[in-house]
Amino acid sequence: MDEHTFAGHNGRSVVLDLCFPCQSFWFDTRESLALAPASTLGLFRLIGEHTGKPNPTDAELAKCPRCKGRLRLTKDMQRMTRFEYLRCPNGHGRLTTFLEFLKEKDFVRPLTPQQRAELSQSVEFVNCSNCGAPVDVGKAGACSHCGSPLSMLDMKQAGALIDQLKRADRTGQPVDPALPLNLERARRETEATFAGMVRDSAFLRDLSATDLIAAGLHAVSRWLKP
Numbered sequence: 001m002d003e004h005t006f007a008g009h010n011g012r013s014v015v016l017d018l019c020f021p022c023q024s025f026w027f028d029t030r031e032s033l034a035l036a037p038a039s040t041l042g043l044f045r046l047i048g049e050h051t052g053k054p055n056p057t058d059a060e061l062a063k064c065p066r067c068k069g070r071l072r073l074t075k076d077m078q079r080m081t082r083f084e085y086l087r088c089p090n091g092h093g094r095l096t097t098f099l100e101f102l103k104e105k106d107f108v109r110p111l112t113p114q115q116r117a118e119l120s121q122s123v124e125f126v127n128c129s130n131c132g133a134p135v136d137v138g139k140a141g142a143c144s145h146c147g148s149p150l151s152m153l154d155m156k157q158a159g160a161l162i163d164q165l166k167r168a169d170r171t172g173q174p175v176d177p178a179l180p181l182n183l184e185r186a187r188r189e190t191e192a193t194f195a196g197m198v199r200d201s202a203f204l205r206d207l208s209a210t211d212l213i214a215a216g217l218h219a220v221s222r223w224l225k226p
Contacts, residue, residue, distance in 0.1 A: 001026060001065070004046065006039035014039065017065065020050045025101070026065060028093040047098050048221025051214040062095060064088040071095055078104050099129055099213060102153065108213060110149040115194050116141060122198045126150065127211040152194065153216025 001017040008014040014034050017026040035043065062071040071086035074094070083103035085096040102108045111119070119126070120138040128135055128143035129151060135143050142149045197203045197219065206215035 006042060007036045008034045008039065009036055016043070018046070022097075023051065023099070024095055024097040026093055026095050028066075029091060044217075045221050047101075048217040048219075051098060051210065051217045062086050064090065064092050066090075066092040076104070078106055081106055081108070098217075102213065107154050108151050109154050110151050111141065111212075113141070115152070116150065118195055119198050122204060123207060126207060129211040129213040132211070150212065152212045153220070155194070155197070155216060155219070 001019045004016050004018055006014045006016060012034070019025065063069060064071060067088065067090050069089045069092075071094075072089055073084060074087045075082065075084045077083070081103050083100045085094045085100055085104075087094040096104070099108070116137055123137060125134045126137055127133070128146060128148055130148035131143060131146040133143055133145040135150060137150070140150075197216075202222070203215050203219060206218045210218075
């Protein structure tokens with residue numbers, strides 16, 4: 001894994017270990033909470049710039065980089081979203097993929113039938129964000145290989161996070177990275193955003209090369225570049 005240094009609270013530095021080939025990173029205990037707002041923005045930009053199809057790995061053989069203990073698969077839930085990660089049995093930290101990290105932060109949600117219909121007008125097949133298998137958008141709402149539902153990045157949720165982090169970085173105020181938005185309002189706004197994105201040439205180009213969530217992450221990365 002590659003080490004990346006980010007600014008933390010109170011002038012401290014936080015070193016995160018990232019592996020771009022397997023699309024995952026290692027969090028030492030409470031490291032994610034120690035990131036300064038600007039560093040959280042930097043982390044999202046870094047994920048967006050390097051997201052892609054993960055290389056197959058044998059997760060059962062993964063070991064803690066601190067104590068070499070065998071990592072244990074852990075299933076959890078944030079609000080109504082299920083996610084999983086590999087944790088150290090001795091409490092040193094956890095290994096999580098980019099996709100599972102986004103699920104944990106409530107940034108990923110299944111496509112609605114309306115969104116599937118909208119998307120099918122532009123593309124016939126998309127790659128599963130979990131295993132990479134092709135999915136016929138017009139016929140299936142989930143991957144036939146791994147059972148994962150067709151999901152997308154909640155663009156309004158991501159946009160709200162970016163706005164709040166920018167404000168917090170200027171004012172030094174604490175940030176709630178979960179951002180509990182009004183769900184019905186977010187649903188309506190995301191529908192409108194998605195309808196516009198599926199006609200955007202850059203989004204469609206990224207979609208053909210990756211998957212729905214990766215294409216959304218690339219879009220977020222473009223927002224952050226200025």
